[in-house]
Amino acid sequence: MKFSLGFSTCPNDTFMFDAMAHQKIDTEGFDFDVIMADVEVLNRKAFMAETDITKLSYHAFAYVANQYQLLTSGSALGYKNGPLLISKKKIYPDEVAGLKIAIPGKYTTANLLFRNEFPEVKEVKEYVFSEIEEAVLSGEADAGIIIHENRFTYEGKGLQKIIDLGESWEQKTGFAIPLGGIAVNRKIEKSIRLKIGRILKRSVEYALSNPVSSYAFVKDNARELDDEVIRKHISLYVNKFSIEIGEEGKAAVYTLFEKAEEHKLIPRLPGKLFVE
Secondary structure (H helix, E strand, O other): OEEEEEEOOOHHHHHHHHHHHOOOOOOOOOEEEEEEOOHHHHHHHHHOOOOOEEEEEHHHHHHHOOOEEEOOOOOEEEOOOOOEEEEOOOOOHHHHHHOEEEEOOOOOHHHHHHHHHOOOOOEEEEOOHHHHHHHHHHOOOOEEEEOHHHHHOOHHHOOEEEEEHHHHHHHHHOOOEEEEEEEEEOOOOHHHHHHHHHHHHHHHHHHHHOOOOOHHHHHHHOOOOOHHHHHHHHHHHOOHHHHOOHHHHHHHHHHHHHHHHHOOOOOOOOOOOEOO
């Protein structure tokens, strides 16, 4: 049995999915057609139900929850790893409302956290996440939301932080920051969805136990090639929640959705969001 499998080129995803995609573990007879793309592209593919299993932003999941369920493994969720709002010159948070903001996709969780923090902002423009630093440096945007490995590179390019959106979330809620998860199409039989979840958990555990095994795959697909940046990226985004989200992680996800619903930023969600 073969399934389409979408994940991003970011080191945390290639690290976690390497063993599953390349049959380094027991995949219980399943094969996978891999689709690699920026997370916002994956979000939009999920809107069209084009992939059986896919990484997507938790924000985007809110729009496809009737078609997909979340797996309990593979999440990008944690502490001190949220998106940053950065600028070229010194800007204070109370000055953000009137600025032109570069965002890494309308349906990214980074944008949802930003909208929760600055609901009054009117002017935003979407960019591929890796282009946002340059958009700010060139003056195309007054400020930008950076995610992934860019949080390790922006200072070296002369940019500065306006606010850590993840830190603000943690201070206000006490929960980890839910960024992205892995969803599986509800049209797939539940017993198979559960198997897929087991396979993914096995893949994450293999990656953590054999970190050198995925090195070539991670390096070949990384946008930022510095080994230290890649290492920091993986250690920041692959953690206990990636192995198994647990009740603590689920509470963070549900809190994100509850707050977004309160602000009318997402549609009302169905029950049973997780495969279990």
